[in-house]
Amino acid sequence: MSFTDKAKSKAQEMSGLAKERIGDATDNERLRAEGAREQSAARAQQAGENVKEAGRDVRTSFEK
Template identity: 65%
Template sequence: MGIGDKIKNKAQEASGKAKEALGDATDNERLQAEGAKDQAAAKAKQAGEHVKDAAKDIKDDLS
């Protein structure tokens, strides 16, 4: 996973946490849900990048 991807994913996750916390503080269910969605999307992207890295490592080991 490239460093740029890591930074983008972590930024999206942090933004999602902030939105969710703001939604909790203001009883705004839409903002809470949007924050949770952003966090889930960031984590899914991170997992996908880990899978790509593992596949690359296996390919490199076979070479």
């Protein structure tokens, strides 16, 4: 995962957190749910990329 992708994913996660908190403060269930969804999507993307990186590391260690 490139630095740009990591930054975009983190920004999406922070945006979701802000929406969720604003939804909590205003009792807006739709905004709260949208924020939670954005956070989940960003975290899933980050987890997938971490798995890819771990796979590359394992492959590299066997090539040595």
